[in-house]
Amino acid sequence: MSQKTYYSQGSSFPATKPGVLRIYSMRFCPYAQRTRLVLNHKNIPHEIVNIKLKNKPDWFLALNPLGQVPVLQIDDKIVPESTADCDWLDDVYPENRLQSADPYRRAWDRVLTEYISKVSASFRGALLSNDPSEIQTNIEGVKKHLQFYEDKLKARGDGPFFGGSKPCIFDFMFWPTFVRLPFIAIIKENPAANIDENEFPTLETWAKAMKELPAIKDDGFDIERQAKFFRGHVKGAPDYDMFLGK
Template sequence: MNGINTKHFETGSKCPPIDPEKLTVYNMRYCPFAQRTILVLLKKNVPFDTINVSLSKKPEWFLERNPLGKVPAIQIGDKIIYESMITVDYIDRVYGGKTLNPKDPYQDALDRMLIERFTLALPPHYRLFYGQPSEITPEQRKEWSQEMLDKLYVLEEALLERQTPYFGGDSLMMVDYMIWPWFERILAMPAFAPECVLDPKRFGRLVKWIELMEQDSAVKAYRVTTEDFLEFRRSKLEGNTNYNIIADRQ
């Protein structure tokens, strides 16, 4: 996993050398979508290199590889694939180890529908996380916090219906990794939105799922601390996004 915590390349930089025999991930260290791909690679023990790129000052050579200008993107030889759900499906099909997507097509469909329903919680999450605090009234903060929590309740209901510790069943599967990255960020939110706490009385199963996920080796290997998320948020709100908070400590 060479390069995970290295500095982010910017506009005007030269693309670093790429090993054509090895999978390369174009990544941004604080992007939850890119985190999906990294988690799957770590879980499946796939050797890979990481090239971190600035999303506010995108390198020209990165835009040549992904015209959408988004992460994640993966490259193997001259093959380039982007979009998080597409990259993880490709990795799960091509590389050995435990298959993370369900073999049953119906269960796979159920998991993907759950992921889509979960994404309804993201608009209020982003409004709270990256909205200028001076422009958000206490009433708006409470309203958006409640909206996010209400939309997250679909996950509590899913765990109750499935009667399993993970969304994927008795063991962690693709659906769990596709949802997890935002919970690292949600856990940081009470620092600036105290209403965003997951009450164990309401979210008992989801809180237990979080505790299990925090013990997963892939999650632990790539985890960003609450302090680093808050520092990244502060720099972004100030208009000078610092992508290299972790790299600068190396």
């Protein structure tokens, strides 16, 4: 099935195939990107069904009443939500393990994942505000929360990844948020929002290492295209078909 087709209200349910893993996704969604990255990093065969989130099919809401992507499906098993998805994938497809064998480190990876909401709140606060003072406050909030990650990664001392010499599940949880932070500078035309690599040198080394991972390269993230989609999303008119075939 074409990964470039979007399903919306009124569309027919695309029949599943026995034993074939499917992800219900949306190309511009950071949460769906998390699961796609884990699928690709672990080389798990799968198919993609893209959903128009502003005009969801009824059959998709039956799969996940929350109406959110990502959702994984294989036969009669359905797993929604990116953190649950990625944990489940790592357990069911244990090769190239992403979760630490150390219970303490695994617990802290979950803490780090929960803290992403702090970054996201400041990020969205800066993007959705038109008040210069509020935008600046949220930019400072983003950098404050990045300092938290800078300090935690530096303290681990076995990088370049949060997982050490190899990425762990948190690396793929954080990347979709981190890589979208330049939206603020682009959309608000505010150079002060740019992340100074000298201010966060450990995160800069991490980002360079992440960009070299095949899963990251294959995902084809383009910041300008993503920002263009986000502008439409904020206005309530997201163009899901943007750049299809390109």
